[in-house]
Amino acid sequence: MGDAGKTTNNDWLRRSLMTLVHGGADRASNHTSFVVDQLGFAIVAGEYPPETMIPLDPDLCEMFGVSRTVVREAKKTLIAKGLIQSKAKVGTQVRPADGWNMFDQDVMRWHASVKNPTRYYEELFEIRMIFEPAAAAQAAGRVNQIDCDGLFSLCDALEKAESRADFALADYEFHKQVLRLSGNRFLQSLGDLVQTALYSLFMSESVATFPERRKTVVDRHRTVAAAIASGAPIEAQEAMRRVINDGYRNALSDKAAPAS
Template identity: 35%
Template sequence: MDLIASIAGRVPSRNLHSLVLWQLGVAIVRGDFAEGAILPSDMELLAKFSVSRTVLREALKTLAAKGMIEARARIGTRVLPRARWNLFDADVLAWHFEAGPNVDFLRSVAEVRIGIELESAALAAERRSDEQAAQLVALAGAMGDATTAEEFARADLAFHRAVAEASNNPFMASISTLVEVALTAVFTISSPVSDKMKLAETAAAHGAIAEAIRVRDAAAARDTMRAVISDGFARSAERMGAK
């Protein structure tokens, strides 16, 4: 997960608070503590992590702020339903991939991307500058030159960032930033670098998005973006042994 965080430009902190937060977050996402379950007492958690009460309380407060737990007097700290969790939070997304996402989770990510990135691509086709159009063409080409999953993920992420920026809609760019950890993990899982033909096809598909944006064809930008997202999900699902 450190590699994914690094690709996304998010290097995790290594202080005691972040380590306790990470371990508890992953445990909750993994299901070690089911929805509705009461977490171990503070005394048990303090013994488990060997940290001060202040560090533990800060970690629990952070989890609460992310919608994952809720403290109740005389009851304890309860794990909230997943529907309450802030899935746009970078930590929560990272914990899902650390715990091992299932195909349904990856499908949900793809569906959110379709809901956002198709319109982002269409807006980019209408609003992009000449420099942004040229950048997209170059980034699509760089994807075809990738030799490792890390290089591919970096190039793929840079391309989709650039599409969001070319939309000239600050909300599109902001949403793109929110889900970068998820995108980076998905791009790493779906990387086609082990198959030169598939790598070339993937680069060409991104090139088609870039070309649609360059010629200001919003409909084609939507269609080509949908194809790229759908193909990426299919590769991820296949890698995880699902159809």
């Protein structure tokens, strides 16, 4: 992925994190994006169950205060994401969940935002456990000194991050760099999934417990970097497994904890 793609992804993650930090966003200036976000989340949250109809266009226009053109464009976007389908003389119906595009950034973000996303975390954990440890092992046999320096620099960025948002961005860059160093283009293309996974974990992370966990997270990432730099694929693979497992366990423990 080129620099332009990297910038776009980072901007997406930063905007998402800033929205969370500041307690939610105002109505988006892009009305189509606003409608997509509201309807998409409502569908994922179960407000419109599979095989039910969403409101008619005039009702959606009134609901969101937008034009029919905006509603039509929003529906096209949701159709492309696999959430809905339009049927002639019937209307627009919500598709079964197994037909949704789970690699879509918005679909993953909506899942992470629902009240009890336990199953989502489980599935995310399973898929990351399949490809990220393998990427770390691959990277251990391919890196040079410059690559290793870059990984350790990202660990330094994690340690020095002044906010949780900056920490999450550095974390994402580290994981994406490991995917890149694997040398496998298919693994590299999964960077967006990791990005949204880390956004999800950021959302679940308790503000109170974050400082306590921070050092452990940094140390775990340094262990991954050290194993890759040493050309030790098995150690790199196991170290990455620990990183992912810790994040998954923390996400579930925070979700299960009573609200303060």
